[in-house]
Amino acid sequence: MTERIGFAGVGLMGHGMAKNLLEKGFPLTVLGHRKREAVEDLKARGATEAGSARELAEASDIVVLCVTGSPQVRAIVEGPDGLAAAGRKLLVIDCSTSEPSVTTALAASLAEHGITFIDAPLSRTPKEAWAGTLDVMVGGAEADVARARPVLEAFAGRIVETGPVGTGHMMKLLNNFVSLGYAALYAEALSLGAKAGVTAQTFFGVIGGGRMDCPFxxxxxxxxxxxxxxxxxxxxxxxxxDLTYLSSFAGASATANPVNSAVRNSFALAVGLGHADGYVPTLADIIAQTNGLPPPR
Structure with a gap:
C-alpha cells in the first residue's frame, strides 16, 4: 500500500520535490503557503491542501518538511495546531537545514508521542529539485531510513546515510561551510585581482577546467x-x-573554528548592508562595492 505523504514548505526547493512525489504516484497533501503559485500548481497536478499542520498530519502517514530552519520546524511540529497535536503515529522527514542539537532533542521528545523524526537535508539547487536529482544526507535508525527511502528516491539522485538522527543536519552544515567558504574566497579573490587589473573573465579562464573547478x-x-x-x-x-548554526555547534563543543568565523563575517557583512535576499554569488558584487570597485564582470 502506497503511503500518504504530507509536505510542508513548497518554496524554491519544495515545489519541485513535491511535484516529483506526485509524478511517482504518491498521494500528496500540501500545507497551505502564503505563496499561492506553487500550491495551486501542485493542486492542479493532483495534490490536496491542508489548512494547518494538524490537518496535514491527519491526512498523512509520512510528512516531509522543507522549511527555513529549526524555529520553523518546531513551529510546524510542536505549535498549538502542529503535527504532534493530531495524536497520530507519523514518520517526519526534515529536509530543512536545521540545528543538529535541536534536531536530536526534537526527535527524543517526539518519540514519546509515537512520532519518528529523521533528518534528510538537501544539497544542490532548485533546478535539481525539479529534475528529481537532489543529493540527500539522511540521519536516522536503519529501519526508519529504509521506510523513508522510497520517498527520498522520488526527488533524489543520490542518498547518503550519515548515521543517527542529527548527523544528516551536521553533514549539511559541513557541506555548506565548505561551499560558502569557496564563495567567500571567490569574492575576495575577484576584488584583489581587480585591484591588479585581473578581470573576472581571466580568473574564470584560469580556474575553470583546472583542478580547482567544481559545479559550485x-x-x-x-x-x-x-x-x-x-x-x-x-x-x-x-x-x-547555516554558518551561524555551525558556529553555535563549535562554541558548544569547544571546537576551534577560526575559518568559519571569517566566512560567516563575509556573509554577515552582506546581510548587514541590506542584501539578505540576494543570492550567494552576489557576494562578489558586495565585496567589490566595499572595496570601491564595480561589480566583477
Missing amino acids: FQTFFEYVVGHNPEAHKFTLSNALK
Whole structure:
C-alpha cells in the first residue's frame, strides 16, 4: 500500500520535490503557503491542501518538511495546531537545514508521542529539485531510513546515510561551510585581482577546467561572468543562518573554528548592508562595492 505523504514548505526547493512525489504516484497533501503559485500548481497536478499542520498530519502517514530552519520546524511540529497535536503515529522527514542539537532533542521528545523524526537535508539547487536529482544526507535508525527511502528516491539522485538522527543536519552544515567558504574566497579573490587589473573573465579562464573547478564554481561564475541572476538560488540570509548554526555547534563543543568565523563575517557583512535576499554569488558584487570597485564582470 502506497503511503500518504504530507509536505510542508513548497518554496524554491519544495515545489519541485513535491511535484516529483506526485509524478511517482504518491498521494500528496500540501500545507497551505502564503505563496499561492506553487500550491495551486501542485493542486492542479493532483495534490490536496491542508489548512494547518494538524490537518496535514491527519491526512498523512509520512510528512516531509522543507522549511527555513529549526524555529520553523518546531513551529510546524510542536505549535498549538502542529503535527504532534493530531495524536497520530507519523514518520517526519526534515529536509530543512536545521540545528543538529535541536534536531536530536526534537526527535527524543517526539518519540514519546509515537512520532519518528529523521533528518534528510538537501544539497544542490532548485533546478535539481525539479529534475528529481537532489543529493540527500539522511540521519536516522536503519529501519526508519529504509521506510523513508522510497520517498527520498522520488526527488533524489543520490542518498547518503550519515548515521543517527542529527548527523544528516551536521553533514549539511559541513557541506555548506565548505561551499560558502569557496564563495567567500571567490569574492575576495575577484576584488584583489581587480585591484591588479585581473578581470573576472581571466580568473574564470584560469580556474575553470583546472583542478580547482567544481559545479559550485560553475554556478557562482554563471552569475559573475555569465550574467545569469538565477544561476544559484540560495540567499545570503540562509547562508548566514547555516554558518551561524555551525558556529553555535563549535562554541558548544569547544571546537576551534577560526575559518568559519571569517566566512560567516563575509556573509554577515552582506546581510548587514541590506542584501539578505540576494543570492550567494552576489557576494562578489558586495565585496567589490566595499572595496570601491564595480561589480566583477
